Amino acid sequence: MAILDWFKEVPLSAVLKEKLVGLENENAALKSENAAQKILLEQCQEQRRALEKQITEEHNNPLTFDEKTGTWIGSVDGLRYCANCKSKNISSPLKNENHGWRCPSCDKYFDDPERPKPKINRGPSDWRTA
Ligand SMILES: [Zn+2]
Incomplete structure (x- = not known):
């Protein structure tokens, strides 16, 4: 690789690094959002199971x-x-x-x-x- 080409690469990789850091931060934020959604989903499913059980019980009795x-x-x-x-x-x-x-x-x-x-x-x- 010619020296000139190598120098051309440097600013590009700095931009890419910055982008990578940005994407990593975004990824971490999405991961924690996803974890919070999973907890919420589990709570909803639990409520649903309890309600279904109650409906069945009340239907049978x-x-x-x-x-x-x-x-x-x-x-x-x-x-x-x-x-x-x-x-x-x-x-x-x-x-x-x-x-x-x-x-x-x-x-x-x-x-x-x-x-x-x-x-x-x-x-x-x-x-x-x-
Ligand atoms: Zn009671």
């Missing part, structure tokens, strides 16, 4: 709201479901207790009017002397 107790009742399994969790798109069957039901997920308690709690008896002097 439609829930009816029970005004007296504030709970939902499954028409197929007959179980009671937590209204608090249902509002967050979670179907959580309630655990039966002596006078109502408790949600194992959010710990909310629902009174059963059919099984009222006995009045606490504090002895004969309690309300008469007050």
Whole structure:
């Protein structure tokens, strides 16, 4: 290669180097954008799976709201479901207790009017002397 040709190459390669650095920066920015999009996509897919599961569950076991107790009742399994969790798109069957039901997920308690709690008896002097 002639010396003159070599000198002609120098400014071109400096421009190319600059372009390369620019492209590398652009590539890094795109990579991080891509990673952020992947996380977002995974979150969307997870939400979609949860919603599909909920739709299938509700389709197989439609829930009816029970005004007296504030709970939902499954028409197929007959179980009671937590209204608090249902509002967050979670179907959580309630655990039966002596006078109502408790949600194992959010710990909310629902009174059963059919099984009222006995009045606490504090002895004969309690309300008469007050
Ligand atoms: Zn709950």
